[in-house]
Amino acid sequence: GDSVTQMEGPVTLSEEAFLTINCTYTATGYPSLFWYVQYPGEGLQLLLKATKADDKGSNKGFEATYRKETTSFHLEKGSVQVSDSAVYFCALKQGSQGNLIFGKGTKLSVKP
Amino acid sequence: EAGVVQSPRYKIIEKKQPVAFWCNPISGHNTLYWYLQNLGQGPELLIRYENEEAVDDSQLPKDRFSAERLKGVDSTLKIQPAELGDSAVYLCASSYSGRGTGELFFGEGSRLTVL
Numbered sequence: 451g452d453s454v455t456q457m458e459g460p461v462t463l464s465e466e467a468f469l470t471i472n473c474t475y476t477a478t479g480y481p482s483l484f485w486y487v488q489y490p491g492e493g494l495q496l497l498l499k500a501t502k503a504d505d506k507g508s509n510k511g512f513e514a515t516y517r518k519e520t521t522s523f524h525l526e527k528g529s530v531q532v533s534d535s536a537v538y539f540c541a542l543k544q545g546s547q548g549n550l551i552f553g554k555g556t557k558l559s560v561k562p
Numbered sequence: 563e564a565g566v567v568q569s570p571r572y573k574i575i576e577k578k579q580p581v582a583f584w585c586n587p588i589s590g591h592n593t594l595y596w597y598l599q600n601l602g603q604g605p606e607l608l609i610r611y612e613n614e615e616a617v618d619d620s621q622l623p624k625d626r627f628s629a630e631r632l633k634g635v636d637s638t639l640k641i642q643p644a645e646l647g648d649s650a651v652y653l654c655a656s657s658y659s660g661r662g663t664g665e666l667f668f669g670e671g672s673r674l675t676v677l
Contacts, residue, residue, distance in 0.1 A: 554604045
């Protein structure tokens with residue numbers, strides 16, 4: 451079945467460092483891909499999404515490009531802030547009526 | 563616009579006791595999901611409703627878990643009896659599956675501790 455694999459954490463960075471969180475997927479067809487973020491004590495929030503190959507999702511300085519050839523959707527940010535400390539989940543969804551399938555999450559801690 | 567509302571936020575019970583969680587989805591969202599999130603793990607689907615119909619409950623442990631979605635709006639997830647291993651966060655989400663990607667919107671979750 452469909453699945454998502456993301457790099458294990460925790461990831462600890464200094465403020466203003468470059469961030470990459472790797473995500474690869476296994477799926478039939480052309481799923482939509484998502485990054486969700488969970489800040490401490492809060493619910494899951496959609497960070498960005500891409501619905502077809504070569505689409506780039508972006509939000510709050512984060513970016514991810516849907517790479518069909520490598521089945522990847524890596525999350526990047528050029529300069530992280532302390533406020534970016536959270537758990538990041540990569541996920542995929544088949545069509546408008548499919549279930550959202552998550553990776554295990556990557557905890558990011560940004561130190562001042 | 564109000565988001566997905568869940569209650570209670572926290573619940574502590576003794577093992578073998580029953581517990582229920584309630585979810586009110588975003589208005590107009592016809593699809594409702596219950597996910598289980600264990601500590602340090604990604605959410606895993608328990609059940610998905612399209613309107614009133616449970617269209618995917620393959621991961622719901624039916625010997626102790628039950629769910630209902632009356633009138634295709636609010637939903638309740640019940641565990642009876644609870645076991646120690648049920649300690650987790652129970653997430654509710656909703657989406658509109660009419661068109662587009664059917665992006666999911668999540669509530670803040672109900673954290674269950676079974677002693």
